[in-house]
Amino acid sequence: MKILLAEDEKQLSRVLIMAMKSVGYDVDPVFNGQEAVEHAQANAYDVMIFDIMMPVKTGLEALKEIRATGDRTYIIMLTAMAEIDDKVTGLDAGADDYLTKPFSLKELLARLRSLERRTEEYDSDVLSFGDLKVDQAEQRLASHNSMSLSGKETRLLTYFILNADKELSTQQLLNQAWDRDENADAEDVWIYISYLRQKLQAVGSSTIIDGQKGGPYQLSQPA
Amino acid sequence: MEIYGPCADNLPLILNDVLDRIKQLSSAQVASGHPKLYEHLIGRVKANDSMTEKCQRKGYPATPESALRKCRDAVGIRVVCNFIDDVYRCIDLLRDADWCTIVKEKDYIANAKPNGYRSYHLILDAVTPYQDIDGQTPGHYFVEIQLRTIAMDSWASLEHEMKYKHDIENPERIGKELRRCADQLAACDVQMQTIRQLIHEND
Numbered sequence: 001m002k003i004l005l006a007e008d009e010k011q012l013s014r015v016l017i018m019a020m021k022s023v024g025y026d027v028d029p030v031f032n033g034q035e036a037v038e039h040a041q042a043n044a045y046d047v048m049i050f051d052i053m054m055p056v057k058t059g060l061e062a063l064k065e066i067r068a069t070g071d072r073t074y075i076i077m078l079t080a081m082a083e084i085d086d087k088v089t090g091l092d093a094g095a096d097d098y099l100t101k102p103f104s105l106k107e108l109l110a111r112l113r114s115l116e117r118r119t120e121e122y123d124s125d126v127l128s129f130g131d132l133k134v135d136q137a138e139q140r141l142a143s144h145n146s147m148s149l150s151g152k153e154t155r156l157l158t159y160f161i162l163n164a165d166k167e168l169s170t171q172q173l174l175n176q177a178w179d180r181d182e183n184a185d186a187e188d189v190w191i192y193i194s195y196l197r198q199k200l201q202a203v204g205s206s207t208i209i210d211g212q213k214g215g216p217y218q219l220s221q222p223a
Numbered sequence: 224m225e226i227y228g229p230c231a232d233n234l235p236l237i238l239n240d241v242l243d244r245i246k247q248l249s250s251a252q253v254a255s256g257h258p259k260l261y262e263h264l265i266g267r268v269k270a271n272d273s274m275t276e277k278c279q280r281k282g283y284p285a286t287p288e289s290a291l292r293k294c295r296d297a298v299g300i301r302v303v304c305n306f307i308d309d310v311y312r313c314i315d316l317l318r319d320a321d322w323c324t325i326v327k328e329k330d331y332i333a334n335a336k337p338n339g340y341r342s343y344h345l346i347l348d349a350v351t352p353y354q355d356i357d358g359q360t361p362g363h364y365f366v367e368i369q370l371r372t373i374a375m376d377s378w379a380s381l382e383h384e385m386k387y388k389h390d391i392e393n394p395e396r397i398g399k400e401l402r403r404c405a406d407q408l409a410a411c412d413v414q415m416q417t418i419r420q421l422i423h424e425n426d
Contacts, residue, residue: 144334145334145409146335146406147406149410150410191417195413199410202307202333204334
C-alpha cells in the first residue's frame with residue numbers, strides 16, 4: 001500500500017515511517033497540512049494518515065480540502081487529545097478513522113492490515129453459494145453457463161449470497177444496491193429481482209429467489 | 224463429381240418446402256394473436272465440395288449415402304429470432320409438426336460452448352414427396368435447423384470471422400474477449416426477455 005503520512009513531529013514521523021516500511025508499505029512523509037494537500041493532489045494513495053495539529057494548515061483543514069476535490073482515499077486522523085469533540089469533528093469532516101495519541105505502533109499496523117483485508121479480500125472475491133459463483137470484479141455470474149451482471153445486479157446478488165436464507169425487505173435491498181439520490185422504489189426492486197431470477201435460470205442454477213412483488217425476498221438453494 | 228447423386232435436384236426443393244412450412248408456422252402464430260416467430264429465415268443446400276470435404280474429413284466414403292444419411296446437414300436452415308422465448312416457441316411448434324420428427328437436439332443456449340457460442344441445433348427427419356436415397360417415396364431427408372437470437376447471430380458472425388483469419392496477433396486474448404462479449408450479449412437477451420415479460424405481467 002502507498003501511504004501519505006502528514007506529521008510535523010520529526011521524531012514520531014521517523015518511528016512511524018520505520019514501522020510502516022518494515023512491513024512493506026511505501027510511505028511519503030510530509031510535515032504540514034499544505035504539503036499534505038499538494039501530495040494528495042499529485043499522487044494516488046491507498047491511505048493517508050494526518051496529525052491534527054500541524055503548521056501552515058491543520059490536518060482538519062487539509063482533510064476538508066482534499067475531500068472537497070472528490071478524493072475518497074481512506075484517511076486516518078491522529079488526535080492529540082482524547083477529546084470526543086476532536087474525534088467527532090474529524091469524522092464529520094470526512095475522516096474514516098482516528099487514533100488517539102499516544103497510540104501503539106502495533107495498533108496502527110493492525111488497523112492498516114484490517115483495511116487491506118477490507119479492500120483486497122472482501123471486495124474482489126469470487127463468492128460461492130451452492131452451484132452458483134459470482135465474480136464481483138468481473139461482474140459475472142456462473143453456474144452451468146455464464147453471463148454478465150450489471151453493477152446493481154452484482155451488488156444485489158452479493159448481498160443475497162452474504163445473507164442467504166434470510167428474509168430481506170425491499171427497503172434493505174434499496175439501501176444496499178441503490179444510492180439515496182436515485183429515487184428508487186419497490187417497483188425498481190421488483191424489476192431487478194425479475195432480472196436476477198431470469199439470469200439464475202439462464203445460467204442453469206438451481207438457486208431461487210423466493211418472494212412476491214413487494215417483498216420480502218429470500219435466496220435459497222432447494223435441497 | 225456430384226456427391227448427392229440422384230437426390231441432388233431434390234435438395235433445393237426440400238429446402239424451399241421446409242422454409243415454407245416454417246413461414247406458415249409464423250403466419251399461424253400471428254393470425255392467432257401471438258408475436259411473429261422470427262426476424263430472419265435463411266437456408267442453404269451444402270455445396271458439393273464442402274460436403275465431399277466433410278465426408279473425407281469424417282472418414283466416410285464419398286457417396287450419396289454418406290452425404291445424405293451419415294451427414295445430416297445437406298439441407299440447413301437458420302431461424303433468427305428477436306427473443307429467447309421465440310426460439311423455444313419455434314422448437315415447440317416443430318415438435319408438434321406432423322411433417323417432421325426431431326431426431327437430435329443440442330441446446331447450446333442453456334449450455335454454451337466453451338468459446339461462448341450459443342444457439343439451439345435440431346436435426347429434423349422430414350417427410351417429403353420426393354424419392355430418397357433408400358428409394359422410398361415419400362422420401363425421408365435430414366434437415367439441420369439452427370435457431371438463435373439476433374445477438375447470438377451477430378456474435379457467431381464475429382466468431383466465424385475470427386476462425387478464418389489465421390494471422391491474428393493474439394488469438395487467446397481475442398478469444399477471451401469474445402467469450403466475455405458472449406456473456407454480455409446473453410445478459411442483454413435475458414434482460415430484454417424479462418422486460419417483455421414484465422410488460423405482459425398482468426395480461
